[in-house]
Amino acid sequence: MRDIVCNCQMVDRETIDKAIHEKNATTIEEIRRYTGANTGCGKCMSYINSILDTEVPKLVAKKPAAQSKFKLW
Template identity: 80%
Template sequence: MREIVCNCQLVDRKTINKAIHEKNATTIEEIRRYTGANTGCGKCIGYINSILDLEVPKIVQKIENTTQNKFKLW
């Protein structure tokens, strides 16, 4: 069963997560661009923002871990 996030464009949670983790979409504008979500009535903006609040810190942590390993001075 798909968890629909945007009913107008039929965008599911998996598609939103894919945009966040594969395309580094971290803003509502980027989610709109990559998925088409939130380009209709706008009712899903709160849901999308809550997904971003949960998923973006995971990206930041992944980037921090990558750069820590990459730029060690000793």
Template identity: 80%
Template sequence: MRDIVCNCQMVDRKTIDKAIHEKSATTIEEIRRYTGANTGCGKCIGYINSILDTEVPKIAVKVENSPPSKFKLW
């Protein structure tokens, strides 16, 4: 059984998590762009925001613990 986040667009939790962790989507606007969620009635915005509140800090920890890049930008 899928955990549907957005009933209008049939977007599940796995799709939202994938957008956050693979595409670094950290805002509701980016979630809309990558998944289509929250582009219908808008009732799922609270659920999506709670997912972002839970998952985005995990990205920050992952970035902090990643090894430094060997390439310089300047």
């Protein structure tokens, strides 16, 4: 059974997770753009925000630290 996040647009949790981890969507606006979720009644906004609160730190942790082009030694 799918975990539906947005009933109006029938967007499931997997689709939201893919937008976050594959398209680097980190805001509610980007989730709307990539998935169509939260473009109807708006009741799912708190659920999407809680997903973002959980998944975005994981996304940030996966990114390698930017390496400086200057050496300090």
